[in-house]
Amino acid sequence: MPIHIRRERPGDEKAIFDVNFLAFGQDAEPKVVDRLRGNCPEGVSLVAEDEGLLVGHILFTPAWIESGRTTVRGMGLAPLAVVPKRQRQGIGTALTGTGLSELDAAGVPYVVVIGHPGYYPRFGFEKASQYGFRCEYDEVPDEAFMMIVFQPRAIRGIRGTVKIRPEFAAAMQPAGRVGGG
Numbered sequence: 001m002p003i004h005i006r007r008e009r010p011g012d013e014k015a016i017f018d019v020n021f022l023a024f025g026q027d028a029e030p031k032v033v034d035r036l037r038g039n040c041p042e043g044v045s046l047v048a049e050d051e052g053l054l055v056g057h058i059l060f061t062p063a064w065i066e067s068g069r070t071t072v073r074g075m076g077l078a079p080l081a082v083v084p085k086r087q088r089q090g091i092g093t094a095l096t097g098t099g100l101s102e103l104d105a106a107g108v109p110y111v112v113v114i115g116h117p118g119y120y121p122r123f124g125f126e127k128a129s130q131y132g133f134r135c136e137y138d139e140v141p142d143e144a145f146m147m148i149v150f151q152p153r154a155i156r157g158i159r160g161t162v163k164i165r166p167e168f169a170a171a172m173q174p175a176g177r178v179g180g181g
């Protein structure tokens with residue numbers, strides 16, 4: 001049976017915790033996921049299911065840019081996790097691609113990620129600094145803060161700092177990586 005990507009549903013919570021714990025080898029990321037589930041109903045949480053087992057998870061939560069009196073809302077991708085035994089089989093790609101398509105179709109103008117510059121450009125992410133945006137965390141390297149823009153008109157003339165949910169501060173790592181990628 002092929003991998004099935006679907007929305008998180010009630011009862012998935014423990015399996016999602018376990019997927020993130022196994023992928024990251026620590027509980028910082030799964031705890032952030034749990035906090036955001038409670039705090040952030042606008043989040044989009046997708047799972048990859050294989051014969052009833054959850055093997056991957058991705059979460060998108062609100063991001064925003066305050067520029068003068070304007071706030072431009074988008075989404076942030078984090079975390080993305082695939083259990084170690086099932087990595088490099090296209091599951092992360094399927095979760096990311098499905099999530100981005102859903103957000104694009106829903107009219108979300110942009111998505112940001114703090115992640116691996118070797119991974120996310122394949123989906124269309126580019127350095128956010130190319131668009132004139134920076135990350136609120138100074139320790140994040142320029143090339144690790146990326147953005148995919150679905151609606152260029154929404155950010156035309158807008159510059160500044162992109163904010164992400166404060167819950168992610170707990171999962172920031174010394175190298176400036178959030179459990180996103």
Ligand SMILES: CC(C)(COP(=O)(O)OP(=O)(O)OC[C@H]1O[C@@H](n2cnc3c(N)ncnc32)[C@H](O)[C@@H]1OP(=O)(O)O)[C@@H](O)C(=O)NCCC(=O)NCCS
Pocket residue numbers: 023024080081082083086087088089090091092093094115116118119179180181
């Ligand atoms: C990163 C991650 C989500 C990718 O999921 P995946 O299902 O293994 O990825 P896919 O099979 O869709 O894509 C595989 C490609 O991703 C790239 N890739 C995988 N892990 C990577 C990493 N840590 N850094 C950079 N590129 C990576 C490789 O180029 C690989 O291609 P290859 O097999 O030709 O070498 C998964 O490895 C993971 O959960 N890692 C641990 C948790 C983590 O660090 N998450 C943050 C992402 S870096």
